[in-house]
Amino acid sequence: MEDPRDQTSGVQISDAVHPEIYDEEGVVRASFLASIGAAIADRDTLALKHEVSRLHQSEMGDVLEALMPEQRLALVDLMGADFDFSALTEVDEAIRMDIVDNMPNAQIAQAVQELDSDDAVYILEDLDEEDQDEILAQLPFTERVRLRRSLDYPEETAGRRMQTEFVAVPPFWTVGQTIDYMREDNNLPERFTQIFVIDPTFRLLGAIDLDQILRAKRTVKIEEIMHETRHAIPATMDQEEAARDFEQYDLLSAAVVDANDRLVGVLTIDDVVDVIQQEAEEDLLRMGGVGDEELSDTVRATSRSRIPWLSVNLVTAFLSASVIGFFDGTIEQMVALAVLMPIVASMGGNAATQTMTVTVRALATRDLDIYNAGRIIRREAMVGAINGVIFAVLIGIVAGLWFQNPDLGGIIAAAMVINMMAAALGGILIPLLLHKFGADPAIASAVFVTMVTDIVGFFSFLGLAAWWFGFF
C-alpha cells in the first residue's frame, strides 16, 4: 500500500517526527543514543546538530534523560545557541539543575528569551534568587516584568504556571477587525485557542473560542459573540484547584486574573495535564510512603527522604510488639500462637489497605463526602464482615488441621473476623478523620491503619487464646 505521506509533498513540516528514535516499548533506541554518543565523543557538532535538530522538545528531553550526566553537559555545550531550552522543561528536576548550574547566566538569559513565558518560569523558579536576579537583569524590560510577575506568585499557583502571552481585543471591535489584527500582528503567542475581551484597564470582560470567531460574519461585534468568562482563575489559586476546574468544565485554556480582576495571563490545558499527572503521581508515592522522589535523586537524598516514614513505622512496630510482649507467658505455653499470629495481622493489613486505598482515592476525587460517608462506612463494614467470615473459615480449618487442634482453629477464626471488621472500619475512618482535620490522608493513613490491624490482630488472637485455654 502506498504511504499516504507520499502525497504530502510540498507540505510545510513544522517540527517533523522521529518515530524511529523510540523502540516498541517506547524507550529511546540504543542505536540512536550510540550515534549521539559518538558525535559527542568526537565533538562533531555538525553530526550532533543533524541528529537532534528535528527532535520535538519532549523527545530531546527523553534523549537527555537517557544520556550519561557528562554526555548531557557536553551535548548542551556543543549545541551552543542551537540548544532548545524548552527540552529542559521535559526532564527531571535534578537533571535540569545539573545542566543549568553548568551554564553561565548570560547564556541562560539569552536562551530564556526564546521561550514561552511559562517555560521560562519553569526553568527559572528552581534557581536561587541571586542567579534569578542576574538573569532577569539581562532581559529586555517587558520580558523582565512579565517573568518577575509570574515568579512573584507563590509556587504551585496558577500565576506560576500561566503564560503571559495572549490575544486580547476590545468588545467594540468586529469579527473582521479582529481577524485582520491577527493577520497583521506578528507578536501573537505560538499557539492559542481563545481570545480575551478586555476594557482599557485590562479588566477581563469575556472570552471567545476561535471556532466561534470563524463561524461568525465579519460584521458581527465581538461583544455579541463573547461569553462571560465563568472560569477566570485568580493568579493565586492553587494549581491543583485550577486543574480541577479544567477537568470539570472541559476547558482548553482559561484567563488568569490578578486581585483587581485584570487579565495577567492564560493557563493552558497542556500545563494542566502536567499538573494532573504530577498530582496523581504525588498521591501514589505518598500512599507508598515516599515523598517527591525522582529517579535521578542521589542515594543520600533518597535515603534521607525515606527515613521519616520508616521512623514512624518503627514506633508503631514496637507498639504492636509490646502487645505481643504482654502475652509472652501464653506464647511460652503454646508456641503455635507465635506461628499463626502474623497471619491474622497480615490479612487484616491487606483488607485495611484495600479499604484505605478506595477511601483515599474517593477523598481526592471528592466522591466521598458527608452525604455518602455513612452509607460507605456501612458498606465497608459489611464487606469486612463477609470477607472476614469467609477467610476465618478457611484459616480456621487449615490452622486446626496443621496443629491438630480444633480449638486453635476456632480461636484464629474468631480473631480473623474481629480483625477484618477492625480493618474495614480503620481503613475508612482513619483517612476520613485525617481529612477532616486537614491532614493529607494519602500520606498518613497507611501507617495508622496497619498499626490498628497489627494491634487488633495480635490482641484479639492472643487474648482469645489466653482466655480460652486459661493461660492467664
Add this chain to the structure above:
Amino acid sequence: MEDPRDQTSGVQISDAVHPEIYDEEGVVRASFLASIGAAIADRDTLALKHEVSRLHQSEMGDVLEALMPEQRLALVDLMGADFDFSALTEVDEAIRMDIVDNMPNAQIAQAVQELDSDDAVYILEDLDEEDQDEILAQLPFTERVRLRRSLDYPEETAGRRMQTEFVAVPPFWTVGQTIDYMREDNNLPERFTQIFVIDPTFRLLGAIDLDQILRAKRTVKIEEIMHETRHAIPATMDQEEAARDFEQYDLLSAAVVDANDRLVGVLTIDDVVDVIQQEAEEDLLRMGGVGDEELSDTVRATSRSRIPWLSVNLVTAFLSASVIGFFDGTIEQMVALAVLMPIVASMGGNAATQTMTVTVRALATRDLDIYNAGRIIRREAMVGAINGVIFAVLIGIVAGLWFQNPDLGGIIAAAMVINMMAAALGGILIPLLLHKFGADPAIASAVFVTMVTDIVGFFSFLGLAAWWFGFF
C-alpha cells in the same frame, strides 16, 4: 469593589455557572440538594427544571451522585425530554446503568441523538447488545452508522473514545473559502480547535490549527499552511497509548484514522484528560489491591472483587508462618523472639513498599528502562543498606535494653540489615521482572514483595538467633 461581571450585561451566556451549588470543600451544598429533593417530592416539574436548567453537565452529574437512588430516577423521569443526557457521562458506571436501565429504549434513542458521538458511545457501550441494537435501529441512518463504527472498535481504544464529528476540507481550498464554509455550514461540531485536510477518498493529508487559519490571508491555499499530521492515531490504538502521545506532544486534538488511513474521527484533549485520570486511578487502586471499584458498587460486588487479592495474601501468609513454624523450638526457648520478629518483618515490608512504589511509577511513566535499571538497582541497594544500618542500630539498642540481652540486640540488628537489603532488591527486581514478563507490576508486586520481606525477615532473625544461642 464592583463585580466585573456587572459590565457583561448583554453578553450571551452559553451555559451559565452555579458556583453557589458547591461549598468551600467542593461538595454539593446540602441546601441545594434539599431544594431539589423538595421539588422531586412534590413532583414540581417547573421548580425542578428551574433549579437544574442552568447547571453544567458535570455539575448535574455531581448532583445526581449526591441524590438518593430513588430521587435520581424520579428526577430523570420528571425532567423528561429536558434531561441532559450528557450528565450521565459524568457519573459512576453503577449510577449510569441504574438510570439507563429504568428508561425505555425509545427514550434513550431520542436522547442519544442530542449528544456528541463520543458521549453517545460512552453511554451505549455499557448496555447489553440487544438494547444497543434496539436503540441504534431507531436512529437516523448516518447517526447509526457512525455510532456503530465506534462501537465496533474494541473497548478502551481510540476508536471508542473518538468523536465522529469533525471539519475537513480539500487541500486546494483557500483560507477564505474555508472560513466562508465554516460561516455557512450549520453542521459543525460543537467545539473544535483543528480542521483536517483530506483527499476525495477521505485519506488524511494534513491538519491546521484554527489559529493558523486566523493568521493567514484569505488567498492563501490550505495546502500551503497545513502541517503533516504526525500524530494521526490508528482507531485500534489503546487509549492509554494515545493519551501518552497527547501528553508528549501537547496535542489538543488528533485525527483518528482507520486501517486504510482514512479519517474516521477526532480524539480531543478533554476525553484524553479523563483517560489520564482513569489510568492514574487504576494504578493507585491496583497498588492497593483493589480492582475497578467504584463507591457506588454493591456490598456483594465489592466483597467479591476483593477476595482474589486476599486469597493470594492468605497463601503467602501461611508460607511465612511455616518459616516461623520451622523455628518453634527456638521460640519455645526464648519467647522474646516471638515478640520482636514482627518488627523485622514490618520494617522490611515498609522499606520494600517505598522502593516498589517508586519502581512501579517509574515503569508506568517509562522513566525506568534498560539504560538506567542497573544504576537504579545499585542506588536502591545502597539506600537499603544505609537505612538498614541506621534502623538496625536503633532497633538493636531498644531491643537489647528491653529484654536486657545485648546479644539479642545484636541479632535483631543483623537481621534488620539483611531484611532491608532484601526489601530494596525485592522492591525493585520484582516489579521489573513482572514488567519484563508482561504482567502489570502495579497489581502483583505488593503481594510478592511483602512475601519476600516477611520470609527473609523471619528466617534471618530466627535463624541467626537459633545459630547464635545454639538452639538447634
